[in-house]
Amino acid sequence: PAAKLWGGRFSEATDAFVERFTASVMFDQRMALEDIQGSLAHAQMLSEVGVLTADEFQQIAGGLKDIAEEIESGDFPWSVELEDVHMNIEARLTDRIGATGKKLHTGRSRNDQVATDIRLWLRNRIDQIAAELTRLQTGLVNLAEQEADTIMPGFTHLQSAQPVTFGHHLLAWNEMLTRDFERLMDCRKRVNRSPLGAAALAGTSYPINRARTAELLGFDAPTENSLDSVSDRDFAIEFCAFSALLLTHLSRASEELVLWTSSQFDFIDLPDRFCTGSSIMPQKKNPDVPELVRGKTGRVNGHLIALLTLMKSQPLAYNKDNQEDKEPLFDAADTALDCLRAFADMAPALKPKKQNMLAAAGKGFSTATDLADYLVRKGVAFRDAHEIVGQSVAFAIDKDCDLADLSLAELQKFSDVIGDDVFDVLTLEGSVAARDHIGGTAPNQVRAACERARALIATR
Ligand code: ARG
Structure with a gap:
């Protein structure tokens, strides 16, 4: 069995079930390349501040890059005994490059x-x-x-x-x-x-440069x-x-x-x-x-x-x-x-x-609101117009026809302000074209909204 990286103070082996229960390598190996990326930045920073020598950093970097290839080609020997992606990779590094691998974890924690x-x-x-x-x-x-x-x-x-x-x-x-x-x-x-x-x-006692690792990893800044x-x-x-x-x-x-x-x-x-x-x-x-x-x-x-x-x-x-x-x-x-x-x-x-x-748009009296708005333009108060149109709809339901199928005489029974221009507002095209303002459904508004949406996407 692989030796635990934290085994020093332990006097008996981990229970076999506990080993599986506490392991995460089955799912956290998805972060293997990110783990290596982080380790490379950490090791480079350690060499820049003098905690690792340039040669040690080169060995570590070479080993980590080989391990990345091993992982990508599916040859990496993942081990549940090594618990998680971090300890699997660290142990593998020491297997491959020897004692220098043991220095990678300086000033760092999992x-x-x-x-x-x-x-x-x-x-x-x-x-x-x-x-x-x-x-x-x-x-x-x-x-x-x-x-x-x-x-x-x-x-x-x-x-x-x-x-x-x-x-x-x-x-x-x-x-x-x-x-x-x-x-x-x-x-x-x-x-x-x-x-x-x-x-x-709590941080670390080594003279680390957190801004540098943040920069190397493309982060905006270190956390506070x-x-x-x-x-x-x-x-x-x-x-x-x-x-x-x-x-x-x-x-x-x-x-x-x-x-x-x-x-x-x-x-x-x-x-x-x-x-x-x-x-x-x-x-x-x-x-x-x-x-x-x-x-x-x-x-x-x-x-x-x-x-x-x-x-x-x-x-x-x-x-x-x-x-x-x-x-x-x-x-x-x-x-x-x-x-x-x-x-x-x-x-x-x-x-x-x-x-x-x-x-389908023509069914269900969908232009009834347009008829009410028409009455308002002829001087009827909206609430009265609502009532008049409601009665016209009830009449049309009885006749089993649409509002636009009623004759002018039939419509005029409900309000004498209705004239033959009413049939223009009862069309579907007239109804959508009338909603002609920002956010409305009029075709020219939809086209303008498409332009704005495209311009916004282009700023990404
Ligand atoms: N596998 C652990 C996790 O996913 C890594 C950190 C473990 N740290 C520890 N002190 N046990 O969170």
Whole structure:
């Protein structure tokens, strides 16, 4: 069995179950390259301040680079007996380069080491997620521009409310994602600080240069307090909160895609490559991708609660509890990235069925508000106009027809201010074009909003 790096004060071997129970190497080996990156910066700094000689640093750096290759090619002999990624790599270094390897851990602890590794790993993931978010948003804005004139029903309570354009609806999704992007960038600022040098909890007695390791690792600055640096995982919680909101937004969009691809709505076609079939019902084409994104929201919400709960009662400074931070964080990041990728691939491929959308927009008296606004322009108070239109709608329901199908004489029974110009406001095109202000659904407003959205994306 591999000798424990901390074995000096122990007089019996670790219980075999305890060894497995306390190990994290099965999951924290995902941070192996970040661990090496951190060690390289630490060793370089130690040589610059004279704690290691230049030759020792060269040996350590050479050994770590060979180990990185070993890991990438899958040849690294991971050992549960060595507990975690940090001790596996450190022990391997000494195996490969001899006694100099034992100097790497000078002025450092696994506590600041692991905090550094997680931040490096997460920063990487954040940048990948940001790129996928941008790809998705670019696809949505392009499609929105194409569909700026495509009329569809707008809903409240999932009941027909007022006509909108498909472009406008897509831009609503885009707005949610813009805020998600801002949240992600804000989180990144707090992720991107270097805890290296906090050592176990109190700092170290060596003449270390924390600004230098921060700089070498691309962090904005060292963290401020050593106790806080090794203990808090609020940056990971923040990332999970970002992920939970992102998935909430993707889940809402997914739910709409599921509804719209049903034969009852039949608003869009989702290409076959994003769907799967049924093993029994030959006719089926199921929107699995959006359904699965909707479902994965649950696990990400769970990870957020897991990390909040993990942190809530921990006294300063590091506690082993924090080893439990990795699996939820990794899975939240993987899930966010996968779901974004699925959506970014899918969005430009959505094919609206314009005739169905238009026909649906005409149902449910969706221009009733326009009729009320028309009466207001003729001098009727809005509340009275509401009542008049309500009676007209009830009359049309009885006749089983739409408002626009009523004759002028029938409409005039409810208000004598109605003239034959009323039929212009009862059209769907007239209704959407009338909502002509910032944030409104008028096609020219949708096109202008696409321009602004594109300009904002270009600043990233
Ligand atoms: N595997 C540990 C973790 O994930 C690394 C830090 C261990 N530190 C310690 N003092 N046991 O948190």
